[in-house]
Amino acid sequence: MxxxxxxxxxxxxxxxxxxxxxxxxxxxxxxxxxxxxxxxxxxxxxxxxxxxxxxxxxxxxxxxxxxxxxxxxxxxxxxxxxxxxxxxxxxxxxxxxxxxxxxxxxxxxxxxxxxxxxxxxxxxxxxxxxxxxxAWRTGAIPGVGAKYLANPDSEIFGVVGAGSIGTSSAEAILDVCENIKTVKIFDARESTAQTLKDRLSKEFTSLDIQIINTLEDAIKESDVINLATAGDANPTIEKEWIKPGALFTVSSSGDFDPEFAIEKMKLIVDNWAMYEATIDEDHYPYYNPTMGVIGRQLLDWIEEEKMDSSIITNIGDIITGKVEGRTSKDDIILYGLGGQPxxxxxxxxxxxxxxxxxxxxxxxxxxxxxxxxx
Amino acid sequence: MxxxxxxxxxxxxxxxxxxxxxxxxxxxxxxxxxxxxxxxxxxxxxxxxxxxxxxxxxxxxxxxxxxxxxxxxxxxxxxxxxxxxxxxxxxxxxxxxxxxxxxxxxxxxxxxxxxxxxxxxxxxxxxxxxxxxxAWRTGAIPGVGAKYLANPDSEIFGVVGAGSIGTSSAEAILDVCENIKTVKIFDARESTAQTLKDRLSKEFTSLDIQIINTLEDAIKESDVINLATAGDANPTIEKEWIKPGALFTVSSSGDFDPEFAIEKMKLIVDNWAMYEATIDEDHYPYYNPTMGVIGRQLLDWIEEEKMDSSIITNIGDIITGKVEGRTSKDDIILYGLGGQPxxxxxxxxxxxxxxxxxxxxxxxxxxxxxxxxx
Known part of the structure; x- marks a missing residue:
């Protein structure tokens, strides 16, 4: 041959x-x-x-x-x-x-x-x-989530973390949420926030784009919040800050109150089986703030018997209509992402x-x- | 910056x-x-x-x-x-x-x-x-094993499987076993055996290189035997064929009698922890003839309570002198290899x-x- x-x-x-x-x-x-x-x-x-x-x-x-x-x-x-x-x-x-x-x-x-x-x-x-x-595929995933899970009339968008993933996520969310009027950007480095502001200002000329100084301001009035922090950042999201109907799209760390998250938020992920695979690959505690992935936080909460996996939904099953996503305007949704090959x-x-x-x-x-x- | x-x-x-x-x-x-x-x-x-x-x-x-x-x-x-x-x-x-x-x-x-x-x-x-x-690094590993584990006066070398791994393994074993006089090559495809024979004949002009027709002939009088079969081959090595003092270097499948292997052979591997890692990655039975790896066969024998891992030695610990390798001229050694990044x-x-x-x-x-x- x-x-x-x-x-x-x-x-x-x-x-x-x-x-x-x-x-x-x-x-x-x-x-x-x-x-x-x-x-x-x-x-x-x-x-x-x-x-x-x-x-x-x-x-x-x-x-x-x-x-x-x-x-x-x-x-x-x-x-x-x-x-x-x-x-x-x-x-x-x-x-x-x-x-x-x-x-x-x-x-x-x-x-x-x-x-x-x-x-x-x-x-x-x-x-x-x-x-x-x-960066783009990672950003697109919050975009897909926002398309299916955000309230259609969402007007305020909070950006927490404006690095490469925060940037592409913001582009994706603005692509699908057509009624956004205000973007609030929070980043530990102000220059990073400024770079994102400059970029979005060019692409989305009618938006009111603000750089803000506290995490709280990025969350409080926002209908959609994207978390994409880096390094050892692990932002604590106080439950009092969260608006009814809010959607959190989370590609990074995020310190949510477990009781609030489990009882008051709908928990949706990219692929729950991927987090289950982690059990073979790592040891409890699975959640590590320097590589923070919300699905791993959920694994820990299951291990700690705070919840079980039956309350977790895959976004793919929502897109294909097997399972309902948002069922009320007031649903608060935590959409946790880990990245997949x-x-x-x-x-x-x-x-x-x-x-x-x-x-x-x-x-x-x-x-x-x-x-x-x- | x-x-x-x-x-x-x-x-x-x-x-x-x-x-x-x-x-x-x-x-x-x-x-x-x-x-x-x-x-x-x-x-x-x-x-x-x-x-x-x-x-x-x-x-x-x-x-x-x-x-x-x-x-x-x-x-x-x-x-x-x-x-x-x-x-x-x-x-x-x-x-x-x-x-x-x-x-x-x-x-x-x-x-x-x-x-x-x-x-x-x-x-x-x-x-x-x-x-x-x-192919070369895989071939070198049996070479390292033969250097430390073969009887120094080994004269007959049996090659089972003459594909790319069989070829490089043969080169490595001939590099370290300086007293080899005869090479017996067995491959399911005779043309593959011939290619190896031609190649070795050029490099090692004083060797008697034979193409043989049965697995048994490749094992029976051999002091060192390399197994490197491909595809769904899983050669059955009858215990009666095995010469005292023989070294098997095995990069592929090989169907050994468990009782004989456990009781009569010294079991040495490249890195036992690598096979232990398999327990997280796969399910029993771990040994699969189409991807045959002797270390996985040992995992199955442990799972079946035929043996425990204490009788397995890492070649690195022999090279560094932490553990003795061959202790007698008659030791029959099974050196099982799985490949490591x-x-x-x-x-x-x-x-x-x-x-x-x-x-x-x-x-x-x-x-x-x-x-x-x-």
Whole structure:
């Protein structure tokens, strides 16, 4: 049998931009498609229950070996593999390193790369810069949630955390919540808040965009609140601040009163099985404020017998109509997000298709003829 | 803060060859260094016990969704991340797809790629074709075992499975076992056996190299036997065939009589904690002939209360002198291997260093200035 040549496409960050990675409106559509596939089961992720977020490499607080990296805010590596069916039928793996100390070196907090592979042969199709891919797909997920869960007449939008995820989430939520009039931005670094304000002001000229100084002000009158903090931030959300009907979309840490959250909020997540997979991968307590993920907080509350998992709903089951989402104007909703490799596969694949169509990227040859046939 | 440019090196298969990936003698030295680091704990892998082989994506035998890939021989994707300390201090992730049906398409059974990353920032250092990297590091591991565990006067070497892993394992074992005079090659495909014979004949001109027709003939008089079968092969090794003092180095399936193995063989593995990690990642029975790994067979025997883990030794602890390996000329040793991402990190990093030194590879730019700073 003649050996087959393998080529694949390298897309650096500028290529990804040129191929449309920043098109939030399209990204939200893809993420909705992913949630439908999640609801129908047409995907495979890792772990014993085929629903793992990915495989974490983290470091000890006090390593025995002096040269070993030490644990720190956001410090980790993560491999996130998945197969996604539907119109995609492709496999991929996102792999990244994250360290908040990067910011002082002129580097993004996380540096991410995505590989897309032929689901049959495993041959690489594309190797992509995944910082924007990740930020946009992560931002689109609150957008999908806001589309299905926010009160349609929501007017005030509170942004807590204006970094890369906060930015893309804000774009997504503004894309779907057409009646927003006011945006209140809170970030521990005022310059970060200002960057987001400048950006949104250009894109959404009719909005009243305010930089505010306290977390409370970002929550109090808001109909939709997005939490996307970084590092060791873990904002305490006082129950007195929460407006009836409010939707919290939470991609990061968030310190909610357990009794209030369990009894007064509807608990909706991206994929509950993914959090259940965590039980095999980690130890109680699962919630860790430096890598805060609300679904892990729910795992802890279940472990502590404060609640059980029957009150948790998957957004995919709401989108496909299997389960009702918001049933009253006054429902307060906590929509907790952890990130899933299937999002990266979907958005990565669409951007790759765009790149192929437009002739963007660098074609790389793996081999003309493999050195070993078997 | 000025944003920092990120570049990295792409090494295709030919680049990897030019940079020395096929230098088995050097690879064995690196793998010995890795085992010393494993014994001292200067590494981190994934999973709850930081010792996972990696994260598997596999497919159902009868998928509900018609377009989903079906389970089949060797069919899987695997993400294998690790940090390795010592002189390396680098992080990496191997990601591959495998499908025995590839062979009929003129492609290798597995197509593997390796990413190496700065352990502090997570920035990619290199993206490498990893077929030969994998095959050579996998082959070097039986070599390290043979160096420490084979009888020094071993003269007859049986090769069971002459594919890419069988080939590199044979090279490694011949590198360390200097008294081998006869090589007996058995493979289900005679053409595969012939390819290995031709290759070894060129490199080791004084050897008597025979292609044999039965498994029994490959085992019976052999002092060292390497098992590296592929697909759904699961060779049954009859205890009557086994010579006193024999060493089995096993990178694949192998059907040993449990009573004989437990009572008459010394059980040595690459890293027992890696197999323990499997308990979180999979369900009993852990041993699966289509992905046969002897360590998983041991897990099943423990689960079935045939043995306990106290009789298992890590090769790293033998190399560092913490535990004795062979104590008698007649010891029959089963050295079971599962593959670890730390091997890929080590060998990938050395080949990358060689490539830098020799100016091999394609420099790729990730960004001049990241689009988002945080």
């Amino acid at each position: 003649e050996q087959s040549r393998v080529d694949f496409l390298y897309l650096n960050e500028q290529d990804m931009i040129d191929a449309g990675v920043l098109n939030m409106h399209e990204c939200i559509k893809e993420m909705e498609a992913v949630f439908r596939l999640l609801s129908s089961g047409d995907y495979v992720m890792g772990g014993a229950n085929d629903n793992s977020h990915g495989m974490l490499i983290d470091f000890p607080t006090n390593p025995v070996h002096e040269s070993m990296p030490k644990d720190g805010p956001d410090r980790r590596f993560m491999a996130m593999p998945a197969y996604l069916g539907g119109d995609y039928k492709v496999t991929g793996c996102k792999w990244y390193g994250s360290n908040i100390a990067n910011v002082d070196k002129g580097l993004p907090r996380s540096i991410l790369m995505m590989t897309l592979n032929d689901a049959d042969t495993g041959a690489p199709l594309a190797y992509q810069s995944a910082n924007l891919l990740s 299937v999002y990266d596969v979907a958005w990565g694949y669409r951007v790759y298709q765009n790149a192929l169509e437009k002739g963007i990227g660098t074609k790389l040859n793996l081999w003309d003829k493999a050195y070993q046939a078997r | 000025e944003q920092s440019r990120v570049d990295f090196l792409y090494l295709n298969e030919q680049d990897m060859i030019d940079a020395g990936v096929l230098n088995m003698h050097e690879c064995i030295k690196e793998m010995e260094a890795v085992f010393r680091l494993l014994s001292s704990g200067d590494y981190v892998m994934g999973g709850a016990n930081d010792n996972s082989h990696g994260m598997l994506i596999d497919f159902p035998t009868n998928p509900v969704h018609e377009s989903m890939p079906k389970d089949g021989p060797d069919r899987r994707f695997m993400a294998m991340p690790a940090y390795l300390g010592g002189d390396y201090k680098v992080t990496g992730c191997k990601w591959y797809g495998s499908n025995i049906a590839n062979v009929d398409k003129g492609l290798p059974r597995s197509i593997l790629m390796m990413t190496l990353n700065d352990a502090d920032t997570g920035a990619p250092l290199a993206y490498q074709s990893a077929n030969l990297l994998s 730390v091997y890929d990190v080590a060998w990938g990093y050395r080949v990358y260093q060689n490539a830098l030194e020799k100016g091999i590879g394609t420099k790729l730019n990730l960004w001049d200035k990241a689009y988002q700073a945080r």
